[in-house]
Amino acid sequence: MSCLELRDVTKRYDGLMVLSRASARLEEGRAHVVMGPSGAGKTTLLRLLAGLEEPDAGEVVRPAGLRLAMTFQEDRLLENLTATANIRLPHGRLRGRELASFLELERAALLAAGLPVDARPVRELSGGQRRRVAILRCVLADADALLFDEPLKGMDEKTVRQVMGYVLPRLEGRTVLWVTHDERERDLFDDPVLWTVRGGCVRRAPM
Amino acid sequence: MVGRRNSGIGGGGRPGTWGARLLAVAFWLAAWQLLAWAVDSRIVLVGPLEVLARLGSLVVTAGFWASVATSLGRIGLGFLGGVACGLVLAALAARSRVVRALLAPLMGALKAVPVASFVILVLLWVSSRELSVVIAWIMALPIVYTNVLEGIEQTDAGLLEMAEVFGIGALERARMVYLSQVLPYFRAAVSLALGLSWKAGIAAEVIGLPDLTVGEHLYDAKVYLDTPGLFAWTVAIVVVSVALEALVSRGLDAALARWEARP
Numbered sequence: 001m002s003c004l005e006l007r008d009v010t011k012r013y014d015g016l017m018v019l020s021r022a023s024a025r026l027e028e029g030r031a032h033v034v035m036g037p038s039g040a041g042k043t044t045l046l047r048l049l050a051g052l053e054e055p056d057a058g059e060v061v062r063p064a065g066l067r068l069a070m071t072f073q074e075d076r077l078l079e080n081l082t083a084t085a086n087i088r089l090p091h092g093r094l095r096g097r098e099l100a101s102f103l104e105l106e107r108a109a110l111l112a113a114g115l116p117v118d119a120r121p122v123r124e125l126s127g128g129q130r131r132r133v134a135i136l137r138c139v140l141a142d143a144d145a146l147l148f149d150e151p152l153k154g155m156d157e158k159t160v161r162q163v164m165g166y167v168l169p170r171l172e173g174r175t176v177l178w179v180t181h182d183e184r185e186r187d188l189f190d191d192p193v194l195w196t197v198r199g200g201c202v203r204r205a206p207m
Numbered sequence: 208m209v210g211r212r213n214s215g216i217g218g219g220g221r222p223g224t225w226g227a228r229l230l231a232v233a234f235w236l237a238a239w240q241l242l243a244w245a246v247d248s249r250i251v252l253v254g255p256l257e258v259l260a261r262l263g264s265l266v267v268t269a270g271f272w273a274s275v276a277t278s279l280g281r282i283g284l285g286f287l288g289g290v291a292c293g294l295v296l297a298a299l300a301a302r303s304r305v306v307r308a309l310l311a312p313l314m315g316a317l318k319a320v321p322v323a324s325f326v327i328l329v330l331l332w333v334s335s336r337e338l339s340v341v342i343a344w345i346m347a348l349p350i351v352y353t354n355v356l357e358g359i360e361q362t363d364a365g366l367l368e369m370a371e372v373f374g375i376g377a378l379e380r381a382r383m384v385y386l387s388q389v390l391p392y393f394r395a396a397v398s399l400a401l402g403l404s405w406k407a408g409i410a411a412e413v414i415g416l417p418d419l420t421v422g423e424h425l426y427d428a429k430v431y432l433d434t435p436g437l438f439a440w441t442v443a444i445v446v447v448s449v450a451l452e453a454l455v456s457r458g459l460d461a462a463l464a465r466w467e468a469r470p
Contacts, residue, residue: 050372068372076369078387084470089383090373103470119468141373 003028003066003145003175004049006202009058011044018044020200021058031176031189036197042179043073045197046147049177069143071151075134079123083110083133086122090141109136112166114159128155132163139167145175152185164188253435261439270419275447278339278421282408285340286401289347297355310352317349326411335415339422342411343404350400351393358392359385394459401455405448
């Protein structure tokens with residue numbers, strides 16, 4: 001069953017071809033790892049799927065009511081809010097027991113990811129800590145499909161192990177699109193669908 | 208230890224800053240007093256000691272506080288109205304180019320026309336009692352409108368994209384994404400508009416002469432050549448202005464800190 005799909009999509013920026021008649025069907029409930037060199041069009045692929053870009057030609061199919069979550073190449077956090085307020089943002093205004101229960105979940109997530117649980121706004125956190133907050137916001141969102149744009153870039157091995165120890169169990173059974181150019185990240189997932197983006201084409205790679 | 212020795216006064220500020228400020232103020236007060244003694248004419252110039260004595264005799268009267276409260280209430284009402292209208296109009300202008308284009312000349316005019324012209328014009332339309340309300344409103348509106356609109360326009364496009372992808376609703380987007388970006392602009396606008404509204408409101412009272420207001424007392428002091436009274440009321444206006452700004456700034460900062468620190 002397909003969750004997201006590109007059909008013969010072409011995308012240019014200022015006349016420069018980024019994707020040329022690219023097609024891809026993302027199976028629902030599976031992890032998809034997208035690899036390719038820098039500048040190959042991986043982020044464009046994500047932005048098209050997220051609905052942030054319109055294709056010049058072709059079609060992007062997103063089922064109606066599909067809920068998305070995403071980590072961008074930048075953290076895109078609300079600088080003057082706490083980590084918990086940022087992570088909770090996609091959930092709207094929670095009150096009472098709902099809020100208390102979600103706060104408990106958030107605090108456990110922060111501790112598991114090696115982040116401090118305090119009242120500091122995220123602008124006072126380090127770059128690496130902010131990155132982890134952005135990842136947790138994505139993972140804890142009530143989303144059907146999660147899009148990750150090089151989320152672990154620049155993270156040391158120990159932190160990667162710590163973060164993914166919390167994140168991976170929460171990705172099981174969800175549609176995940178994981179963009180990276182680090183081949184080691186492919187091994188983070190059990191039986192992922194591999195895709196390569198190169199020369200404007202998106203291809204499903206053999207396992 | 209060095210910092211503590213130099214600071215002179217506890218609390219905020221760099222070591223020595225408060226001491227230096229107090230010294231500078233003391234210098235000018237001394238110069239003023241010396242000049243008053245040199246001039247030796249109570250009508251032309253009175254010294255700070257006499258002004259302080261006059262202010263002391265004023266603040267123990269009920270009339271003084273009633274006048275300050277009346278002026279403060281009216282100007283405060285106009286200021287709050289201006290802030291509310293500025294916020295609403297900025298939100299509308301951010302959503303609609305037509306609204307923004309329509310409001311641009313109006314806001315430009317409100318900022319460019321001298322306060323005295325407004326006072327005289329507005330006196331043709333409203334009674335002197337409402338004059339300071341309208342003038343304070345006119346002062347606050349364009350400042351809040353311009354700053355808040357700037358804040359909305361400067362909202363990080365990346366954050367708006369993030370909100371779109373996560374499907375964050377319009378209300379929550381306004382409450383969290385826009386508000387967090389606009390608050391620093393709003394805080395600066397309120398601080399600036401407050402001082403301007405207060406001073407322009409008093410100026411309006413001096414021209415409109417509504418009963419039992421600070422402006423009326425200032426005018427009476429001038430008419431009766433009551434120079435100590437003129438200075439004393441002026442000092443009272445300055446003190447209220449400084450106290451108001453400190454109070455509102457601290458209130459806003461505390462509210463902002465609470466908002467930022469909530470889990």
